[in-house]
Amino acid sequence: MRIHIALMALCFAGLSMLGADNVRAQKVGSTSMQFLKVMPSARGTAVGEAYSVWAAGAEAVFWNPGGLADVGRHEFSLTYVDWLFDARQGAFAYALSLGNFGVLGLQIQYVDFGVFEETTNELPYIIDPERPGMTGRTFRPYGYLVGISYGRYLTDRFSLGLSAKYAYESLFSEKTVENVMIRQGVYDNVKTWASGILFDFGLRYNTGFRTVQIASAVQNFGPDVRYAVESYPVPLLFRVGIAADLWGPVGLLQGGQETHRLRAAFDIFHPNDYAQQFHMGFEYEFMNILALRGGYKFNYDSDGLTLGAGLNYSIGGVQIAMDYSYGSMGAYLESVQRISLRVVVP
Numbered sequence: 001m002r003i004h005i006a007l008m009a010l011c012f013a014g015l016s017m018l019g020a021d022n023v024r025a026q027k028v029g030s031t032s033m034q035f036l037k038v039m040p041s042a043r044g045t046a047v048g049e050a051y052s053v054w055a056a057g058a059e060a061v062f063w064n065p066g067g068l069a070d071v072g073r074h075e076f077s078l079t080y081v082d083w084l085f086d087a088r089q090g091a092f093a094y095a096l097s098l099g100n101f102g103v104l105g106l107q108i109q110y111v112d113f114g115v116f117e118e119t120t121n122e123l124p125y126i127i128d129p130e131r132p133g134m135t136g137r138t139f140r141p142y143g144y145l146v147g148i149s150y151g152r153y154l155t156d157r158f159s160l161g162l163s164a165k166y167a168y169e170s171l172f173s174e175k176t177v178e179n180v181m182i183r184q185g186v187y188d189n190v191k192t193w194a195s196g197i198l199f200d201f202g203l204r205y206n207t208g209f210r211t212v213q214i215a216s217a218v219q220n221f222g223p224d225v226r227y228a229v230e231s232y233p234v235p236l237l238f239r240v241g242i243a244a245d246l247w248g249p250v251g252l253l254q255g256g257q258e259t260h261r262l263r264a265a266f267d268i269f270h271p272n273d274y275a276q277q278f279h280m281g282f283e284y285e286f287m288n289i290l291a292l293r294g295g296y297k298f299n300y301d302s303d304g305l306t307l308g309a310g311l312n313y314s315i316g317g318v319q320i321a322m323d324y325s326y327g328s329m330g331a332y333l334e335s336v337q338r339i340s341l342r343v344v345v346p
Contacts, residue, residue, distance in 0.1 A: 031273045032194060032232035033169050035111040035143045036220050039063065040079040040091035042340035046308025046325035047281025048295020050265035052215040052241035053204060054283075057344060058095040061107040061149045064202035064217040064239065065161025068103040068151030071095040072346040079340040084333055086114025102152030105163070113141040139173035149200070157208060163200035165220075167234070169193060171227065182229050190228035198222035198234060210252055211245040211263075233272060241267035241279075261285045275299060281306070288312060293325070302330040319344040 041059045044051035052064050058077045060067030074096045081089035088111070095105045118137040120126065126133050145168070151161030172192035180190045202217035217239045224231040243265035245251040249258055267279040281295030291310040297303045308325035320343055327336040 030232075031235045031271075032225055032227065033143065033167055033196075033234050035089065035109075035169070036145070036167065036198075036235045037237070037271065038081065038083060038089055038111070040081065040089070040093075040109065040338070040340070041077070042079060042308055042323035042325040042338040043291075043293065043310060043321075045327060045336075045338055046293035046295065046306055046310075046323065047265060047283055048279045048297050048306045049269070050241060050243070050267040050279040050281035050295055052202075052217055052239040052267050053213045053243035053265055054263075055215075057342075058093040058105060059340075059342070060151065060161065060202075061093050061095070061105040061147065061163060062091065064204065064215055065105065065149040065151050065163045065200055066159045066202035066204040066215060066217065068095055068105050068149055068161050069153045069159035069204075071097045071103045072344070073097050075342065075344040077340060077342045079338055082337045083111075084329065084336065086112075088112045088114075102150055105149035105151065107145070107147045107149070107163075107165075109145040111143045113143075115140055141169075141171050143167070143169035147200075151202075157206040158203070159205075160203045161200075162202070165198045165200070166195065167198055167220075167225075168195040169225075180228075188229070192227065194225035194227045194232075196222050196225040196234060210250050211248075212242065212252075213244070214240075214242045216240040236272040238270045239267055241265060259287045291323075302333055304328050304330065317346060319346070 039045055039049060040062045044055060044059065044063060055063035056067040056070040058075045077093040079091040083089055089109065091109045093105065093107045095103055097103050115138050118135045118139055119133045120135055121133060125135050145165055147163050147165030149161060149163040151159060153159045170193040175193055176189055176191050178189045179187050182188050182190065199221045200217065200219045204213060204215040206213050219237040220234050221236060222234060224233050243263065246262045246264050247253050248261035263283045265281045269277045269279055277300060278298040279295065284292045289312055293308040295306040305328045306325060308323065310321055310323040312319060312321045323340040325338045329335055
């Protein structure tokens with residue numbers, strides 16, 4: 001009974017925080033550090049980011065630290081994201097079991113936004129007839145995140161986790177730009193970067209009915225960050241989801257063999273800079289070797305269909321998985337692709 005109360009409390013707390021925050025931020029992209037919304041893990045994104053339940057082991061640090069509790073001895077995950085335009089992202093996660101004391105997790109993310117051309121409204125650049133406003137100089141914005149997580153089972157069905165993260169984002173090649181006009185007739189030196197300490201909270205609960213599980217997570221809880229003279233909120237994300245095997249030996253539809261398994265997951269996703277969104281995903285697995293995945297993200301401006309596949313094999317008891325995902329970004333943007341490598345030592 002206490003577990004059910006704790007689960008409901010976290011869900012309602014997350015919704016309350018986002019509801020209050022939405023009073024202040026209802027515009028798309030009104031939050032800073034947007035790279036915090038670009039999720040690593042090819043498997044998780046292939047199933048439409050309906051991953052709050054399925055995120056387990058090292059990858060759980062990116063989605064729901066409550067899933068860390070599933071680590072046997074230790075494991076790690078590497079992901080490369082070919083994001084929009086010239087942006088690239090790399091992510092690393094590691095998880096170490098402490099036995100009865102739980103599991104520790106580490107994550108590192110780095111985002112390269114590509115090369116930008118510097119512009120100005122100052123003379124003589126602004127009157128250049130060939131390239132008005134172009135200085136000829138370039139700069140390369142970037143961001144990174146380093147975090148530590150902890151998760152453990154409180155009972156045989158209920159796991160809980162939390163993360164502390166340091167996020168940094170630089171918008172220009174120089175950390176400070178001098179003599180900038182911040183308002184009419186007023187000049188000051190301004191910084192071109194921001195950083196902050198953020199926290200994630202998550203839980204996962206096995207209902208005990210076949211393979212039905214539910215999960216919830218709140219991500220990036222923390223103060224506003226400041227660039228130049230203005231402060232902006234970070235992307236506060238709330239996820240609540242349910243997942244189960246549809247077909248298989250213990251599926252909701254009984255039947256089938258161990259060689260075939262079909263899973264489904266559904267997440268409600270609520271960021272603080274957009275309306276409520278929905279994620280749905282499916283995964284078909286054959287002989288625990290080949291996985292085919294698909295999903296859809298509802299109520300998005302660009303995101304929609306997601307697809308992917310994975311291969312799993314074992315070498316001397318060590319499990320190795322390679323995953324790939326494709327995400328459609330509509331008619332006017334490029335697709336997004338991810339590749340992940342997971343290594344599990346049971």
